[in-house]
Amino acid sequence: MASGVLFIWAHEKGNNMTGVLPNQHITKMIETGQIIGSPAVIDAQIQPASLDLRLGTKAWRVRASFLAGNGRKVIDRLSDFEMHQIDLSQGAVLEKGCVYVVPLMEGLALPAHINAVANAKSSTGRLDLLTRVITDDGTEFDRIPAGYTGPLYAEICPRSFSVLVRPGMRLNQIRFRSGQSVLTDAELAALHASDTLVSGDAVIGDGLGFSVDLRPETGDLVGYRAKPHTGVIDLDRIGFYDPRDYWEEIHSTDGQIILDPGAFYILVSREAVHIPPSYAAEMAPFLAMVGEFRVHYAGFFDPGFGHSAAGGAGSRGVLEVRCHEAPFVLEHAQVVGRLVYERMSEVPTQLYGAGIASNYQGQGLKLSKHFKV
Numbered sequence: 116m117a118s119g120v121l122f123i124w125a126h127e128k129g130n131n132m133t134g135v136l137p138n139q140h141i142t143k144m145i146e147t148g149q150i151i152g153s154p155a156v157i158d159a160q161i162q163p164a165s166l167d168l169r170l171g172t173k174a175w176r177v178r179a180s181f182l183a184g185n186g187r188k189v190i191d192r193l194s195d196f197e198m199h200q201i202d203l204s205q206g207a208v209l210e211k212g213c214v215y216v217v218p219l220m221e222g223l224a225l226p227a228h229i230n231a232v233a234n235a236k237s238s239t240g241r242l243d244l245l246t247r248v249i250t251d252d253g254t255e256f257d258r259i260p261a262g263y264t265g266p267l268y269a270e271i272c273p274r275s276f277s278v279l280v281r282p283g284m285r286l287n288q289i290r291f292r293s294g295q296s297v298l299t300d301a302e303l304a305a306l307h308a309s310d311t312l313v314s315g316d317a318v319i320g321d322g323l324g325f326s327v328d329l330r331p332e333t334g335d336l337v338g339y340r341a342k343p344h345t346g347v348i349d350l351d352r353i354g355f356y357d358p359r360d361y362w363e364e365i366h367s368t369d370g371q372i373i374l375d376p377g378a379f380y381i382l383v384s385r386e387a388v389h390i391p392p393s394y395a396a397e398m399a400p401f402l403a404m405v406g407e408f409r410v411h412y413a414g415f416f417d418p419g420f421g422h423s424a425a426g427g428a429g430s431r432g433v434l435e436v437r438c439h440e441a442p443f444v445l446e447h448a449q450v451v452g453r454l455v456y457e458r459m460s461e462v463p464t465q466l467y468g469a470g471i472a473s474n475y476q477g478q479g480l481k482l483s484k485h486f487k488v
Contacts, residue, residue, distance in 0.1 A: 134296040135164050135395045136229070137418070137463035141291065149229070151222040160285065163417040163463040164395045167236065167285035168248070168267065171218040174201040174280075180214050180270060181249075188251045189216070189268050203282050208347055211277045216249070219267040220283070223259065225291075231259040233267075233289045234397070234415050240435045241483035242348065243275035243341055243379040246286045259289070274437075275341035275379045276361065279349040286350075288415060290395070296458040298394075303456055306391070312456070313386040322399060322453035325432055328385040329447035330370045331480075337372065338365040338382040339482060348485055358486045370447035374438035383480040384432035385448055390420040392462050396454045398432060418459060419466025431479050 136144075138161050144150045150166065160167040177196040183189045193216060201207050201215070209215050225231065233248035234257060247256040251265040259267075269287055271280075280286075298306065300319050307317045318324030329337045339362040348356060365372055365380065374380065390396050398414035421430035434451065445451075 132228075132460050133294040134292070134458040134460035136291040136293065137459055137461050138163050139464050140460065141166050144291070149224050149226065151224065152220055153222075154220065156221065162288065163419060163465050163467050164459065165288040165290045165415055165417065166221070168233070168269070168287040168289055169220040170203065170269065170280060170282055170284045170286065171220050172202070172204050172282045174203055174207065174209070174215045174217045174271075175199075176201060177214050177216055180272065182256070183249060183251050183253045185252055185254060189249055189253075189266070203280060206279055206281045206349075208277055208279050209271055209273050211273045211275065213272070215271045217269045217271060217280075219248075219269055219287075221289075222266045224264045225259070225262055227262045229291055229293050230261040231263070231289050231291050232397075233257040233259070233287050236286060236288050237433070238350075238483040238485065239286045240414075241381060241433065242278065242485070243273070243435065243437070244278060244286065245272040245274055246270070248287055248289065276345055277347045279347055279351075281351065284350055290415060292457075293460060296460075298456045298458070306394070306456065310389065310391045312389050312391075312454075315386055318450060320453075322455040323396075324450045324453050325384045325386050325388070326448045326450045327434060327445060328383050328431070328480075329367050329372060329445070335366045335368050336364055336480070337367045338380050338480065339363065340365055340375075341379040350485065353484050354487055356486050358482055361486070362482065372445050374436065374443045374445055376438050376440060376442060378438060380434075380436040380438075381480070381482060382434040382436055382445075384434060386431070388416065388421045388430055388432050388454065390416045390418055390456075390467070392418045392466055393459050394418060394456050395459060396420075396456045399453055399455050416454065417467035418463050433481060 141161050145156050150156060175193050176198045177193065178198060179196060181192060181196055183192055235244065235246045239246050247270045249256060249268045249270050250259055250263060303319050303323060306312060312323055313325065331337060342361055342363055345361045395418055396416040
């Protein structure tokens with residue numbers, strides 16, 4: 116019945132429904148039962164173009180990462196890989212280097228024309244906390260097909276720091292789409308000409324290229340590298356931890372650094388990013404031929420990020436970098452990734468940084484919100 120309500124509402128909107136769904140549509144999905152919460156979803160979870168997902172009350176420590184696969188349920192596959200269960204109700208530590216599966220408080224009953232994609236939240240990615248959503252019948256991480264009905268699970272693998280988690284914590288977010296609305300390179304060039312999407316020259320090719328800043332305007336601090344042996348981070352503690360206990364500062368006077376295999380870095384883009392209110396963007400890793408490293412774990416850019424309509428004047432993109440295989444020389448202004456822009460189905464009634472708790476509007480090089488400034 117709920118699907119029928121949304122179907123009628125969508126057709127009343129006509130072609131405007133194509134694109135990423137804004138906060139007001141997410142609210143309607145909750146009201147009509149396409150998004151189910153136990154306990155009920157709260158307003159604070161709803162972002163301009165996404166919904167925060169909450170951890171449930173228990174976790175499974177598993178031997179390895181896995182996908183359910185066609186015709187199979189996550190709960191059944193857990194019996195194949197389970198080592199032990201953990202009660203999160205009083206808080207529990209997820210150990211660095213281990214893999215956990217946590218049922219989420221949200222489930223979905225998507226209509227046939229709406230699909231979804233999930234990603235780690237910004238603060239989650241900046242802690243090198245590999246967090247992905249898996250589903251029943253799932254054959255991909257973080258991708259939920261149109262029409263999916265069933266539960267959601269978070270797979271969590273702390274890479275650099277052990278973390279203390281509790282039920283209700285929001286490590287992932289999910290974005291809903293109707294149809295395909297990714298901008299072509301020609302459309303992206305036209306949008307940049309009218310709205311100035313990035314400072315400086317725009318490098319356009321399968322998205323909007325961005326590069327790394329290793330020659331800051333002041334000083335020579337260009338990034339941070341996670342220390343190998345640290346204490347636990349309680350994810351509820353904001354502005355609490357001394358960065359020196361968890362991070363080594365990376366300085367450069369010649370515009371280059373060498374990435375060490377297996378090390379995790381926080382760097383920043385050279386370009387200031389602008390996301391107009393009618394668009395959203397996702398950070399995608401650049402081609403492997405550029406270098407053996409990954410440049411993001413958390414990749415959603417909400418409408419209004421860095422944009423004047425939401426009180427911004429451009430915001431840098433923070434790069435969560437992990438080097439693979441061999442040491443790699445990274446140089447100033449080297450293109451390391453791209454932003455893929457999509458149309459919103461409607462302009463959100465709230466924008467990133469405009470009257471909501473947005474931790475990273477106007478950011479430069481910045482650690483997660485858990486660390487003292």
